Amino acid sequence: MSxxxxxxxxxxxxxxxxxxxxxxxxxxxGVYIPHLCFNPDFAPHGSCRVCLVKVNGRFQASCTxxxxxxxxxxxxxxxxRNIRRGILQMLFVEGNHVCPACExxxxxxxxxxxxxxxxxxxHFSHFxxxxxxxxxxxxxxxxxxxxxxxxxxxRASRDVDGKxxxxxxxxxxxxxxxxxxxxxxxxxxxxxxxxxxxxVCPTGAILTKHQGYNVPIGQRLYxxxxxxxxxxxxxxxxxxxxxxxx
Amino acid sequence: xxxxxxxIATCSLAGCFGCHMSLLDLDERLFxxxxxxxxxxxxLTDIKELxxxxxxxxxxxxxxxxxxxxxxxxxxxxxxxxxxxACALNGGIPAMRNQFDLKxxxxxxxxxxxxxxNAQIPNDPxxxxxxxxxxPLHEVVKIDYFLPGCPPSADTIWxxxxxxxxxxxxxxxxxxxxxx
Numbered sequence: 223m224s225x226x227x228x229x230x231x232x233x234x235x236x237x238x239x240x241x242x243x244x245x246x247x248x249x250x251x252g253v254y255i256p257h258l259c260f261n262p263d264f265a266p267h268g269s270c271r272v273c274l275v276k277v278n279g280r281f282q283a284s285c286t287x288x289x290x291x292x293x294x295x296x297x298x299x300x301x302x303r304n305i306r307r308g309i310l311q312m313l314f315v316e317g318n319h320v321c322p323a324c325e326x327x328x329x330x331x332x333x334x335x336x337x338x339x340x341x342x343x344x345h346f347s348h349f350x351x352x353x354x355x356x357x358x359x360x361x362x363x364x365x366x367x368x369x370x371x372x373x374x375x376x377r378a379s380r381d382v383d384g385k386x387x388x389x390x391x392x393x394x395x396x397x398x399x400x401x402x403x404x405x406x407x408x409x410x411x412x413x414x415x416x417x418x419x420x421x422v423c424p425t426g427a428i429l430t431k432h433q434g435y436n437v438p439i440g441q442r443l444y445x446x447x448x449x450x451x452x453x454x455x456x457x458x459x460x461x462x463x464x465x466x467x468x
Numbered sequence: 469x470x471x472x473x474x475x476i477a478t479c480s481l482a483g484c485f486g487c488h489m490s491l492l493d494l495d496e497r498l499f500x501x502x503x504x505x506x507x508x509x510x511x512l513t514d515i516k517e518l519x520x521x522x523x524x525x526x527x528x529x530x531x532x533x534x535x536x537x538x539x540x541x542x543x544x545x546x547x548x549x550x551x552x553x554a555c556a557l558n559g560g561i562p563a564m565r566n567q568f569d570l571k572x573x574x575x576x577x578x579x580x581x582x583x584x585x586n587a588q589i590p591n592d593p594x595x596x597x598x599x600x601x602x603x604p605l606h607e608v609v610k611i612d613y614f615l616p617g618c619p620p621s622a623d624t625i626w627x628x629x630x631x632x633x634x635x636x637x638x639x640x641x642x643x644x645x646x647x648x
Binding site: 314315318319320321322323324327328333336337342343344345347348350352439445446447448 | 551554557558559560561563564566567601603604606607611614615616618642643645646647648
């Protein structure tokens with residue numbers, strides 16, 4: 223059999239290789255499916271559910287669904303757009319995402335995906351949780367108010383940096399990001415801004431100090447063009463307004 | 469037949485008047501707008517009593533008892549209520565005080581503030597009582613339209629008002645929607 227493997231995504235044929243997920247194959251074919259906890263450099267996590275698609279009529283996370291011949295996948299439908307918008311709204315009200323006061327604004331994947339799915343308001347009642355800010359590290363700051371528990375920093379620190387600095391503790395609404403030291407402070411770790419973990423946060427939760435407004439608001443990554451055109455901030459080099467180290 | 473002008477009211481609750489500045493940024497387009505609409509109660513007219521209106525534009529969230537009163541009055545008298553700007557949508561910068569107890573906030577300013585003489589928390593009965601938390605508008609009354617931005621640009625407001633007045637579905641372009 224020399225016939226190329228493929229499935230259908232919104233009526234378009236997407237080729238794939240054995241072992242690829244629906245998300246990975248779509249990405250390789252240049253088709254954007256909105257996502258937050260997915261990053262092609264890491265094993266899929268399947269936790270944010272923003273990449274939800276309909277596979278043969280069933281809702282599945284595209285980042286964890288293996289591609290298979292003959293699948294019919296729907297992504298850009300009104301139904302899925304509404305669900306994704308609801309997920310984004312829940313993420314926004316669960317934390318404290320004050321975009322006007324966040325130096326990540328404009329180059330933030332959470333914000334850009336919210337724009338993409340047409341989120342005009344938070345819809346739900348805000349939780350206004352009380353969470354700390356950790357500025358103990360000389361070069362980086364963690365604002366836990368903005369953490370969406372995607373575990374990308376956890377995966378990057380464990381799997382790439384070999385430092386195991388981050389973890390998620392607690393369950394359900396109690397789940398929260400922790401720093402793996404007795405004091406719980408980032409300053410007590412060997413965290414470096416050159417770590418992969420410093421480059422993958424899809425929100426403004428992990429920030430590099432002293433460069434917040436180097437790029438003015440209005441000239442940032444997602445200020446003029448949407449994320450499906452620009453790409454993920456974590457995948458773009460710093461020279462192009464992203465977070466990936468050149 | 470002369471068509472009656474639409475009546476629009478505006479107000480700023482727990483906001484900074486930045487959204488009203490954005491409204492003024494319409495510049496010459498304001499002349500065009502005044503042909504089609506009439507301002508009722510608004511910081512721009514100084515009319516004190518809110519009349520029956522077609523559209524109410526509200527900037528800012530709800531931080532005190534007076535805000536609640538004004539917002540409910542707007543809801544009762546405006547056919548269409550529009551939340552304008554980050555504070556109206558999610559509390560915005562004023563809602564950052566929700567991280568602290570109200571008492572802590574007041575003490576930080578009025579008791580522990582630098583250079584205070586006779587430090588005390590103001591308690592004049594004319595000062596509206598603060599709510600324990602700052603809330604966005606939709607947590608208090610039904611809101612019909614939301615315009616995000618800090619502030620939304622004049623172009624965003626222009627597009628919105630035009631499409632609303634002409635009865636069109638509101639379609640904002642990508643650059644007209646931003647949360648900052």
